[in-house]
Amino acid sequence: MSLKSMTRDEVAQHNKAGDLWVIIDSIVYDLSKFARLHPGGAGVLLDAEVAGKDATTVFFGLHRHEVLLKPQYKRLQIGQIEGSKRKIKVPEPGDLSRVPYAEPTWLTPAFKSPYYNDSHRSLQKAVREFVDSTLYADAQACEENGKRASAEVLKFMGDAKTNINAMRLGPGKHLHGKELFGGVKGEDFDYFHELVMTQELVRAAGRGYADGLNGGMVIGLPPVMNFGQEPLRTKVLNEVLSSEKVISLAISEAFAGSDVAGLRTTAVKSEDGKTWTINGTKKWITGGMHSDYFTVGCRTEGGLTVFLVPRGEGVETKQIKTSYSTAAGTAYITFDNVVIPAENMLGPEDGGLLVILSNFNHERWVMCCGSARSSRLVVEECLQWCAQRYVFGKPLLAQPVIRQKLAFMIAKVEAMQAWLENVTYQMCNMSYKQQSSNLAGQIAFLKMMCTRVSAEIGDDAVQIFGGRGLTKTGMGKLVEQFQRTQKFDAILGGAEEVLGDLGVRQLMRKMPKDQRL
Numbered sequence: 001m002s003l004k005s006m007t008r009d010e011v012a013q014h015n016k017a018g019d020l021w022v023i024i025d026s027i028v029y030d031l032s033k034f035a036r037l038h039p040g041g042a043g044v045l046l047d048a049e050v051a052g053k054d055a056t057t058v059f060f061g062l063h064r065h066e067v068l069l070k071p072q073y074k075r076l077q078i079g080q081i082e083g084s085k086r087k088i089k090v091p092e093p094g095d096l097s098r099v100p101y102a103e104p105t106w107l108t109p110a111f112k113s114p115y116y117n118d119s120h121r122s123l124q125k126a127v128r129e130f131v132d133s134t135l136y137a138d139a140q141a142c143e144e145n146g147k148r149a150s151a152e153v154l155k156f157m158g159d160a161k162t163n164i165n166a167m168r169l170g171p172g173k174h175l176h177g178k179e180l181f182g183g184v185k186g187e188d189f190d191y192f193h194e195l196v197m198t199q200e201l202v203r204a205a206g207r208g209y210a211d212g213l214n215g216g217m218v219i220g221l222p223p224v225m226n227f228g229q230e231p232l233r234t235k236v237l238n239e240v241l242s243s244e245k246v247i248s249l250a251i252s253e254a255f256a257g258s259d260v261a262g263l264r265t266t267a268v269k270s271e272d273g274k275t276w277t278i279n280g281t282k283k284w285i286t287g288g289m290h291s292d293y294f295t296v297g298c299r300t301e302g303g304l305t306v307f308l309v310p311r312g313e314g315v316e317t318k319q320i321k322t323s324y325s326t327a328a329g330t331a332y333i334t335f336d337n338v339v340i341p342a343e344n345m346l347g348p349e350d351g352g353l354l355v356i357l358s359n360f361n362h363e364r365w366v367m368c369c370g371s372a373r374s375s376r377l378v379v380e381e382c383l384q385w386c387a388q389r390y391v392f393g394k395p396l397l398a399q400p401v402i403r404q405k406l407a408f409m410i411a412k413v414e415a416m417q418a419w420l421e422n423v424t425y426q427m428c429n430m431s432y433k434q435q436s437s438n439l440a441g442q443i444a445f446l447k448m449m450c451t452r453v454s455a456e457i458g459d460d461a462v463q464i465f466g467g468r469g470l471t472k473t474g475m476g477k478l479v480e481q482f483q484r485t486q487k488f489d490a491i492l493g494g495a496e497e498v499l500g501d502l503g504v505r506q507l508m509r510k511m512p513k514d515q516r517l
């Protein structure tokens with residue numbers, strides 16, 4: 001609908017309580033009734049520089065542009081200034097950002113990359129559109145109300161037409177013969193496709209939400225897929241990949257985290273060998289509150305064994321309130337004499353350590369993809385804020401101290417992405433066995449560095465946003481969430497220090513014995 005044409009003089013007549021118009025980006029808003037409801041108060045709108053005037057600069061120094069897109073505020077539009085056009089371009093779903101360094105170089109015009117082909121680009125486009133049009137709003141709502149992702153989102157991700165859930169397990173036979181989101185052929189799907197998808201999904205900017213969005217599946221389902229016994233394996237795989245059921249990985253305990261060998265949950269075999277009885281507790285289980293199945297690490301007579309435990313008698317989950325939202329469904333679980341059939345054993349009896357360790361590299365690499373991209377999102381937020389926020393009569397970008405911070409932030413995200421792409425290229429060109437022996441150290445160092453960088457970027461971003469970086473709503477909401485939750489990546493999937501140490505211990509094994517300085 002076209003808006004009525006108005007002159008600035010006409011707008012200037014409406015400059016008092018009960019009769020109040022303002023211009024924002026050439027659009028005239030009637031705030032007469034809204035002023036009393038304005039979250040920033042009525043007084044600021046009656047200021048001589050605002051009432052009846054062009055308030056574009058002051059508006060964008062205080063609000064995100066998305067405020068103006070909300071239907072309840074869009075209704076306040078009554079006209080457009082004669083002969084002028086909107087200067088602020090609202091991105092369409094699927095658009096690439098035009099802010100420098102907001103996209104990795106492979107998505108930046110004029111840059112080339114040896115790693116990505118048309119199929120990666122087509123997947124990127126499809127996921128970006130889905131995130132912009134659906135996932136972002138769902139993530140923001142759930143971060144606020146603490147609930148898990150909506151049924152529509154879960155259905156879409158599990159749909160046979162998109163196969164998003166299946167893609168999140170990485171390349172493999174489970175994708176063969178399938179047509180994937182963005183028209184990608186299952187056989188063509190490689191680690192770069194997975195990187196693209198993971199990096200696009202984190203743009204929904206809900207850290208707890210993201211973990212609740214089948215994060216448990218990414219780590220809990222591979223042991224079933226790779227070590228499960230038929231027919232249970234296929235049944236659970238189909239149920240979880242279609243989003244009908246939810247699974248999580250239950251390893252860590254109040255007694256043991258990174259020290260997997262120190263687990264205390266026990267599994268005892270019945271005399272006839274047909275069942276196992278499980279007793280113990282698990283803590284910090286991502287998605288545990290939503291789960292129908294748990295992939296559980298247990299102490300058995302000769303070591304560790306992994307079992308698939310369905311929710312049922314003797315299984316109880318309690319919500320743990322962590323620093324990110326309860327949308328993640330983080331649970332404390334108690335197993336009280338839970339009896340399961342022997343067919344639910346995943347991998348060999350007492351051979352559970354291998355089952356658990358076998359997915360560690362992939363899990364850590366996925367976390368690097370997410371961490372590097374969310375750090376970049378924060379850099380984009382900072383660049384935009386510094387360009388539109390005026391202090392002492394100039395944009396923040398005019399302050400050398402701010403530019404110095406931005407320089408290091410940009411350099412860090414560029415370095416992380418380049419290293420990540422290099423590691424991903426190696427993954428595409430190594431067998432699983434080669435990856436285990438050559439890349440465990442690289443991936444451990446990369447994750448350690450990505451999360452260190454996140455911590456530094458989070459810290460700088462808050463300094464740049466000031467109080468807004470500590471406020472859950474409004475301008476700094478993404479920065480606030482990032483600084484509050486970036487630590488999850490530094491702890492989950494192997495603590496920063498443990499990973500650094502792992503990398504060095506791995507290299508020690510390969511140090512040449514016949515060489516001296």
Ligand code: HEM
Nearest residue numbers: 022029039040044050055058059062063064067073474475
């Ligand atoms: C169409 C017109 C406007 C709408 C719909 C609107 C809406 C809002 C909303 C939703 C907030 C809460 C914070 C957020 O979500 O970003 C807010 C805060 C605020 N608004 Fe407005 N606003 C409008 C115009 C203005 C103008 C012209 C000024 C000029 C002074 C102003 C000053 C403020 C202030 C000072 C705050 C508090 C900001 C903070 O807490 O950091 N608003 N406004």
